[in-house]
Amino acid sequence: MAQNYNRSPLPDGSEEDGQQSLDECTRNVCQYAEICVSVEIKPRTVIGRIQAECCGEPEICCKDYARCNNRGCNGHEIIVTQKVQLRIPIRYEADVCNGAEKVVCKDTRP
DSSP states (O other), X not given: OOOOOOBOOOOTTOOOOSOOOBOOOOOOOOOOEEEEEEEEEEEEEEEOOOEXXXXXXXXXXXXXXXXXXXXXXXXXXXXXXXXXXXEOOEEEEEXXXXXXXXXXXXXXXX
């Protein structure tokens, strides 16, 4: 394909040196592409030393019940309930590895 270029005018008072000077010709070319890369994430967790702290007073509940066994005794059931705060330190880490890159050329329209 032939392009038609116009000669640049020479400044006044200068002489032509035999070389043809062309006007600037700038072309912008656009190409759209999709760039893909796979990323693998390997999570890890590390659990530290767990600490427990009692909160408030325990609650005690007594139940009477008749219990038959070889000794023929009656008994009581005691249930103790205690609210506890657990501190569980967890450290989160991850290794990240990238896979192969891939470029796919697309149409010149976005």
